[in-house]
Amino acid sequence: xxxxxxxxxxxxxxxxxxxxxxxxxxxxxxxxxxxxxxxxxxxxxxxxxxxxxxxxxxxxxxxxxxxxxxxxxxxxxxxxxxxxxxxxxxxxxxxxxxxxxxxxxxxxxxxxxxxxxxxxxxxxxxxxxxxxxxxxxxxxxxxxxxxxxxxxxxxxxxxxxxxxxxxxxxxxxxxxxxxxxxxxxxxxxxxxxxxxxxxxxxxxxxxxxxxxxxxxxxxxxxxxxxxxxxxxxxxxxxxxxxxxxxxxxxxxxxxxxxxxxxxxxxxxxxxxxxxxxxxxxxxxxxxxxxxxx
Amino acid sequence: xxxxxxxxxxxxxxxxxxxxxxxxxxxxxxxxxxxxxxxxxxxxxxxxxxxxxxxxxxxxxxxxxxxxxxxxxxxxxxxxxxxxxxxxxxxxxxxxxxxxxxxxxxxxxxxxxxxxxxxxxxxxxxxxxxxxxxxxxxxxxxxxxxxxxxxxxxxxxxxxxxxxxxxxxxxxxxxxxxxxxxxxxxxxxxxxxxxxxxxxxxxxxxxxxxxxxxxxxxxxxxxxxxxxxxxxxxxxxxxxxxxxxxxxxxxxxxxxxxxxxxxxxxxxxxxxxxxxxxxxxxxxxxxxxxxxxxxxxxxxx
Numbered sequence: 001x002x003x004x005x006x007x008x009x010x011x012x013x014x015x016x017x018x019x020x021x022x023x024x025x026x027x028x029x030x031x032x033x034x035x036x037x038x039x040x041x042x043x044x045x046x047x048x049x050x051x052x053x054x055x056x057x058x059x060x061x062x063x064x065x066x067x068x069x070x071x072x073x074x075x076x077x078x079x080x081x082x083x084x085x086x087x088x089x090x091x092x093x094x095x096x097x098x099x100x101x102x103x104x105x106x107x108x109x110x111x112x113x114x115x116x117x118x119x120x121x122x123x124x125x126x127x128x129x130x131x132x133x134x135x136x137x138x139x140x141x142x143x144x145x146x147x148x149x150x151x152x153x154x155x156x157x158x159x160x161x162x163x164x165x166x167x168x169x170x171x172x173x174x175x176x177x178x179x180x181x182x183x184x185x186x187x188x189x190x191x192x193x194x195x196x197x198x199x200x201x202x203x204x205x206x207x208x209x210x211x212x213x214x215x216x217x218x219x220x221x222x223x224x225x226x227x228x229x230x231x232x233x234x235x236x237x238x239x240x241x242x243x244x245x246x247x248x249x250x251x252x253x254x255x256x257x258x259x260x261x262x263x264x265x266x267x268x269x270x271x272x273x274x275x276x277x278x279x280x281x282x283x284x285x286x287x288x289x290x291x292x293x
Numbered sequence: 294x295x296x297x298x299x300x301x302x303x304x305x306x307x308x309x310x311x312x313x314x315x316x317x318x319x320x321x322x323x324x325x326x327x328x329x330x331x332x333x334x335x336x337x338x339x340x341x342x343x344x345x346x347x348x349x350x351x352x353x354x355x356x357x358x359x360x361x362x363x364x365x366x367x368x369x370x371x372x373x374x375x376x377x378x379x380x381x382x383x384x385x386x387x388x389x390x391x392x393x394x395x396x397x398x399x400x401x402x403x404x405x406x407x408x409x410x411x412x413x414x415x416x417x418x419x420x421x422x423x424x425x426x427x428x429x430x431x432x433x434x435x436x437x438x439x440x441x442x443x444x445x446x447x448x449x450x451x452x453x454x455x456x457x458x459x460x461x462x463x464x465x466x467x468x469x470x471x472x473x474x475x476x477x478x479x480x481x482x483x484x485x486x487x488x489x490x491x492x493x494x495x496x497x498x499x500x501x502x503x504x505x506x507x508x509x510x511x512x513x514x515x516x517x518x519x520x521x522x523x524x525x526x527x528x529x530x531x532x533x534x535x536x537x538x539x540x541x542x543x544x545x546x547x548x549x550x551x552x553x554x555x556x557x558x559x560x561x562x563x564x565x566x567x568x569x570x571x572x573x574x575x576x577x578x579x580x581x582x583x584x585x586x587x588x589x590x591x592x593x594x
Contacts, residue, residue: 027404034401035408038415041469045418047441048430060439110327119320125328132331134582135339138530138551139575142558142568143341144334146354166335171327196319225423227533232559243423247537257433264429271421279414282421283477290478290523 052076052261059257075262079249085263087238088245092224093270095157095241099164099223100216106165108212111174112200116186126175132168138228145232155236164223170215173288177208211288217278218285221271242267339575345568352562363569373570375545376553379460383531383549386464388524392517394468395475400505402476403483413480417473424470428537431466453538456546463538463547470534471527475520482516483509522585529578550574 016024051059055072058065079085113119114126137144144163145154153159185207186199194202205212230241240248246263275282305313346363350356367373402412419427434441437451452462486509494508532551535541541548541556550570558567 030401030404034405034412037398037401038412042415042418044430044434044469045422047434048426051433062439062444064441064444106327106330110324113320113323117316117320117323119317122320125324128336129331132335134579134586135335136526136530136575136578137335137338138532139571139578140338140342140568141554142352142564142571143338143345143354145559146345146350146352146564147334147338147341149353162330163334165327166331168331168335196316196323200323221421225421227424243425246429247425255436255439257436257439260429261433264426268422268426271423272418275418275421276414279410283417286474286477287481290474291519 048261048264051257052265054258056256056258060255072258075258076266079259079262079266083245083249083263084238084240085242085245085249085266088240088242089266091157091239092242095161096220096223096270099161100220102161102165103167103170103219103223104212104216107167107170107215108174108200108205111171111178112196112204114171115175115178116199116204117196129168129171132166133172137163137166141228141232148233154233155239157239159233160230160241163229164226167219169289170219173211173215174208177211178204181207211284213278214281214285214288217274217281218289221274221282224271342568342571342575345565346572348565348568350564350568352558352564354564356565359565363566366566367569367573372545372548372553376548376550376570379541379545379547380529380531380549382460383464383535383547384525384528386461387467387528388521390464391468391472391524392475392520395472395520396479396513396517398472398476399479399483400509402480413476416476419470420473422470424533425537427466427470428534431462431469432538435462454543456543459539459543459547463534466538467528467531467534475524478516478520479513482513486512519585522581526578526581526585529574529581 050066050068052075053071053073054065054068055070056075058069058072110129114122114129148154148159148163151159153162181204185203189199189203190196225243226241227243231244234240234244237245237248246267249263345354347358347360348356349359349362398416402409402416405412422430432453435443435452437443437449437454442452443449450458452458455462490508490512491504494504499507530551531549532555535547535549535552536555539547541552551574554567554570554574557563557570561567
């Protein structure tokens, strides 16, 4: 033989030992269990969607059918025609977008001042905001309502929106992110004569688009889902937001689960889509607000 | 040679002074919108609730001082103790179970490779639903006559109307709704554990539960304590699910502090008394937050 190395004889892979095979089976079993659990967790949502496209009588047949025999969208047309759901939807869309925009803007401005401008009272202000982080607004619902009432803002969208802008967590997150921007970037612009406003919107905001987007989506989902405050401050049926509104109609239908689930699905669509499209942003935003980033 | 820096706090040239004033004005303008709203709609009401709790105000804020009457009445009132007990029972049924389920699910999800995102989405999706959607869905699933659960199991329990089962049912719904949040934080915590620790432990012959107990668990403790305390604080403020699923019934078996305060304030117009309940709630939450800060600071060090 001229070859310096003798090639290994070609054999089929030796069969895995019993231990390896057992471990693999165990692994497959656990994976199967995980998938089953995930399916079970998702099932109520599936069940709600499926119920909403069944004809009403089919929802209470025994045994329940996992797939509709006939697809029927009449529950949706019914709720659109017989409840102010479109109105509530519009209320929610408008107030939620305004809240999201203003929370981002106001928190960003305040955080920029705290992070980048050296002014007297800065530390004191930051401590005040940190302290507010722990205060539960739910405990002071009565004085908040009395105050809003005195301002004449009960049943008014201003009264719905403004208290939701007092979110210290967004300020704290923005400040952390602004603190990490290298100071040379801002100083260079300042030497060129840029005002603080230009530095914020021209340099700090573009550098922090990612967290702005994450915070924006998390704020959007939170504002859309908010229940307690809209429930307290809005009594006028036409002015309800959708999460509050849909709790008002269920009794009007009696036991009508197809219609009930149609309202549920309709109310959930924006946040579910926001999550499915921006999954990574949502997780980043959630972790930032939980204090993990 | 050392350059002696001019002391900034000493005499400022008029030019410098103008600059400082301009800077202060910019900062004030920038923080004003947030700070004003924050002071008016968060700080002021939470100071005002204390004052109100010593009055017999109604929902318009009119009333006069009654000293400690609200508090003495509160502590003698069986309904208050029922609400406190209800809150404690709800916390017992949710905080630790929700954390453990979250940890278990996170460990299961971490094993997955291809399907990880899909499985994660299945557990996280409920978390982005509005509370009223969650309660509508579960009212349907647990409906005593036509609900999926009772039809499949043959049970006849009216889950949300049953004195024994109402609170566990609300807790179950809460765990289903919110566990995704915990899973997310646990996964972040698990990913932060450096893999070489695992390799070293594997070389030492650790595997399976032994590995979990001596590597994963201690490294995960900061995240775990964070989750436990976030849960604790959140669950003290429980209102939405209880109000929508049981309304506090049957026989106040699911009554919680915030719901009691809501009833007294907004349904009975007892603003002062409701404020006293609010103060109790706030004190409890601030104490819990204080503990949280301590634990977190220790974790960060």
